[in-house]
Structures are given as C-alpha cells and as structure tokens.
Amino acid sequence: MKQISITRYGDTDVLKIQEKNDPEPSAGEVLINVKAIGVNFADILARKGLYPDAPKPPCVVGYEVSGIIEAAGQGVEPSIVGQSVLALTRFNGYSDKVCVSEKNVFAIPAALDFERAAAIPVNYLTAYQLICVMGGLKKGESVLIHNAGGGVGLAALDISMHLGATTYGTSSAGKHSFLKERGLNHPIDYRNQDFLASIMRLTNGQGVELVIDPIGGKNWKKSYKALRSTGRLGMFGVSTVTESKMGRLLQFARLITQMPWYNPLGLMNANKSVFGVNLGHMWNERDKIAEWMQEILNGVEQGWVRPHVDRTFPFDQAGEAHAYIEARKNIGKIVLVTGR
Ligand SMILES: NC(=O)c1ccc[n+]([C@@H]2O[C@H](COP(=O)([O-])OP(=O)(O)OC[C@H]3O[C@@H](n4cnc5c(N)ncnc54)[C@H](OP(=O)(O)O)[C@@H]3O)[C@@H](O)[C@H]2O)c1
Numbered sequence: 001m002k003q004i005s006i007t008r009y010g011d012t013d014v015l016k017i018q019e020k021n022d023p024e025p026s027a028g029e030v031l032i033n034v035k036a037i038g039v040n041f042a043d044i045l046a047r048k049g050l051y052p053d054a055p056k057p058p059c060v061v062g063y064e065v066s067g068i069i070e071a072a073g074q075g076v077e078p079s080i081v082g083q084s085v086l087a088l089t090r091f092n093g094y095s096d097k098v099c100v101s102e103k104n105v106f107a108i109p110a111a112l113d114f115e116r117a118a119a120i121p122v123n124y125l126t127a128y129q130l131i132c133v134m135g136g137l138k139k140g141e142s143v144l145i146h147n148a149g150g151g152v153g154l155a156a157l158d159i160s161m162h163l164g165a166t167t168y169g170t171s172s173a174g175k176h177s178f179l180k181e182r183g184l185n186h187p188i189d190y191r192n193q194d195f196l197a198s199i200m201r202l203t204n205g206q207g208v209e210l211v212i213d214p215i216g217g218k219n220w221k222k223s224y225k226a227l228r229s230t231g232r233l234g235m236f237g238v239s240t241v242t243e244s245k246m247g248r249l250l251q252f253a254r255l256i257t258q259m260p261w262y263n264p265l266g267l268m269n270a271n272k273s274v275f276g277v278n279l280g281h282m283w284n285e286r287d288k289i290a291e292w293m294q295e296i297l298n299g300v301e302q303g304w305v306r307p308h309v310d311r312t313f314p315f316d317q318a319g320e321a322h323a324y325i326e327a328r329k330n331i332g333k334i335v336l337v338t339g340r
Helices: 041-047 114-118 121-134 151-163 173-182 195-202 218-225 248-258 264-270 286-302 315-326
Strands: 002-006 015-019 029-039 064-072 084-088 097-101 105-107 142-145 166-171 186-189 208-213 227-235 273-276 309-314 333-337
Touching (some): 002 315, 029 084, 029 114, 114 309, 114 333, 121 151, 121 227, 121 286, 151 173, 173 186, 195 218, 309 315
Parallel strands (some): 142 166, 166 186, 208 227
Antiparallel strands (some): 002 015, 029 064, 029 333, 084 105
16 A cells, blocks of 8 residues: 655655555454545644644655545454445545544445545544534624635535535635635625635624634634624634744744634623634544534535536645645645545
C-alpha cells in the first residue's frame, strides 16, 4: 500500500509518498481499497503545524475516503466485501488502502461516483451539524454562510436551500457567478467589502438568524454583530491563522487575542446564542453521525445534496492539491484519486 506522509511541519514539499505492507482489518473493521480521498482545509493546517488535533509528524492525515471493501475483519458480515462505500477515517485517509470500523462506513448511493462520494462525509456532516442540529435553521429564516464557495460552504448552501431559508454568503468575487447559479441569494465579496455593513444593508438593518463562521479571530466578533434577535453564531474553524507568516506559537497567540469573549448576561440581553462545532470530536457519537449521514444520503437520492468536486489530483500530487486550496482557487471539493 501507499500513503502520503507529512514528514515534518512545512510547505507542500514535506508531503512524501511511503510504501508499507497492506494493513489487515481487526475485529469489527473493514479494509477499503481506496479510489478517492477528500482533501480538507484541516489537512493543510496539520501540515503547517497549526492543527492541534492532528498527530505529530511523521503522520498520515485524511478524514474521508471512498472505495471498495476488500476484506472484512472478525465479526463483520463477509457479504460486505465488494461493496462501494464512503467512509470517515480519523487520520490515515491519505492512503490507497485503509482499515476502518464498519460503523464508519456507508454504502454509496447509485447516483454518485467515487470522487463525489469522497466529497460528502466531512463537508456535509459538518454543515448538517451547524445548520440543522445546532443552528436550528427554519424555513423563512436567513443564514450567512462564510466561505460559501468552500466545501463546507457549498454543503451548507444545499442544506439551507432545502430548508427554505434566505441565503447570504461570503466568498472571493470570482466565485459569485457559480454561487448564484447554485442558488445563493446574496453573494458578498468579503475580501473587498465590509461584510457586516453589506449584511445590515441587505437586511434593512436587522441582521440574520444564523451565521456559520470558519474564519475565526476578529471575524467572530463581526459575525456576532450580524445576528438579529434570536440569532445563533456557529464557530467551526480558524482559517485566518494561515494568513500570517509569524511562527506557530505567535500565530496562535495572535488568534487568541483577537477572539471574542462572550458574557452570559450580554447573551441574555441580546437574545443571541453562540456555539462551536468540531466534527473530529464527534468520533464517539457514532449513532448521531449515522443518523445525520442517512439524512444526507437520502438528500443525494432526492437531489438536494449536490456534492461538487472542483478538481481531482492524482494521489502523488497531494502537494499541488494543497497549494491549489491555499491559493483560494477551489470552488467546493478537491479530491485525490489513487488510480486503483
Ligand atoms: N470544525 C469542523 O468540524 C470543521 C469541519 C470542516 C471544515 N472546518 C473548517 O472550515 C473551514 C473551511 O473548510 P473547507 O474544507 O470547506 O475549506 P475549503 O473547501 O478548502 O475552502 C477553502 C476556501 O476558504 C476560503 N478562505 C478563507 N480564508 C482563507 C485563508 N486564510 N486561506 C485560504 N483560503 C481561505 C477561500 O475561499 P474564498 O476565496 O472565497 O475566500 C478558500 O477557497 C476551514 O477553516 C476548516 O478548518 C471545520
């Protein structure tokens, strides 16, 4: 088998292919012959040493794959072998063969190819938790989706449209026409305009009921201000941390000084709430994950879940895939294909 290892913290050249013996599934696991691997922003943060959840290098990251089950461990129904599946992998996903618990494996709906199947788990589960579970978005409400052109952003757009909400989204201007075609009601060029002023203008000074914000730092303060009464702010990332050229510790220190601190009395009086989402820390909540995934896969069948793969890169070009995302070129998902 082959894996892409982060050999040390650094630029894309620290990603190296290594060969190993094929893994064998333990009891309760399956071995997947991997066809496609979803690339996530967290993988880039891990490579740069900015993702505390990731294992220390040398390590193999990767949260999601799709492929064909090649072998089943003890206690797993053998007829599962040969099935096309998508799977959550807590690291080790950048591999052309991987073992995972059968509980983290889901059959791919007939409508999906392997590339689009690999684009589903992290983006749609995160968006589902943000929008439906913790954000409680309802028909007739409004939502501001930051990074609307990213993988989670497009998933959040699909779900919000399905619920019947009015959608506002920030992204680079070059992504606006695509986002409008996808159904976004109000794109905002947050890199050249003050998004808070834009939201207030577009909502006649009221604000929105839900904001989902993966930018972090001082952006969270502004997002909170964009909420109307009963509004909820979902915080789920710190993309801003990659923008500075400072050392790792200084980058974190800067981030912390920019973060808002929420006061319970202030929240009460404003009739607002704030919450956080980290899908990587939901690993022990498999029943919830399975239930959400079922809703999402039903959405594929019904047509409102539309995973969008911007580009695929061959397995040995993971560095190019990272660079493409870091240069903000992607709209939706970037996927590595193994050629298996
Ligand atoms: N907590 C969780 O469970 C969870 C799960 C998944 C993702 N996340 C977080 O959500 C965020 C988006 O993830 P994703 O996988 O959807 O991302 P993605 O598809 O890789 O999207 C990247 C996009 O983010 C925007 N962006 C904003 N700040 C950026 C920066 N400093 N450098 C590069 N791009 C930047 C760019 O869009 P524009 O050109 O429009 O600016 C870029 O195209 C990340 O912070 C990620 O860590 C969190």
